[in-house]
Amino acid sequence: MTTYGYARCSTNENKQNINRQKRELKALGCVDEKNIYWEYESGTKVDRVELNRLLDQVQEGDTIVTTEVSRITRSTKQLCQIIEIVKEKQLKLVIGGFIVDCRNGELDAMTDGMLKMMGVFAEMERNMISERVKSGMANAVAKGKVIGRPITSIETLPSCFIKHYPKYKNAQINKTELARLCDVSRQSVYKYICIYEGKK
Template identity: 85%
Template sequence: MTTYGYARCSTDENKQDINRQKRELKALGCVDEKNIYWEYESGTKIERIELNRLLNQVKAGDTIVTTEVSRITRSTKQLCEIIEMAKEKNLKLVIGGFIVDCTKGQLDAMTDGMLKMMGVFAEMERNMISERVKSGMANAAAKGKVIGRPSTTVDSLPSSFIKHYPKYRNKEINKTELARICNVSRQSVHKYIHIYERDI
């Protein structure tokens, strides 16, 4: 029986620090960092590379730890699917201080209802954030401000990427390993490689 952790942030490594979640996952029982799956993706996105890798990796009796429901998903529908998968695979879910034990293939009605309510609130919170962002962008645009992130250039690439890129180019490490070394998402590394190889 193995304990796995899952950490997620919505925005890239320059905006949010995912290491806090990793520390909390270790405190919750996922002490082996190699068993922590993490990524920078929206919680509403269904096809998340690292989450799917984790869900394909777990076996009967294993435990999945996450700091809160919104880290694993902000979709009530997907949460229900994960609960059903946990029942089918006889998993235990640890969501912060909330333990969902499906190791016997069943879940009591109270726990099931509480978990789904947490999912509804996570989705509602995400929708409220989205509405505030859209309102803020519309207000900024009305004032003539430029909207959007500044474009990434070679000069703004993380120093860790510049340092370890030669290992990737020499095929000593692959793209996923480069992402983990640089503590960024695989998608970010893909973008960095494109920018770096275009301009060197």
């Protein structure tokens, strides 16, 4: 039986936050860092590479640890799907101090209801944040400010990517390992590679 951790941030600018999550996951029992799956993706995105890899990897009796329900998803529908996977695979799910033990294949009604309520609050929080962001952007546009992230170019590629790219090019590491070395998502690494190699 193995303990796996999952950490997520919405953007790769928040490295401090995801590193804090990794430390907390170790404190919660996922002591082996190679068993921590992490990524920079929206909590509402269903098809997340690292989360899907984790859910494919776990076996009966294993434990999944995450710091809070909003890390694993901000969608009530997806949370229900994850709960079903936890029950089907007979896993233990630890969300901070909240334990969902389905290693006998069952989930009591009280725990199921509390878990889904946590999911509703996580989704509601995300919607409130989204509304505030939209309001702030509209206000900024009204004041004539330019909205959006700076465009990444070959001149602005991270130095860590430039440093480790030769290892990828020489097949010493793959995209996932390159992403971990650069502390960014696989999607970001793919974008960096396309820019660096002059692809469209």
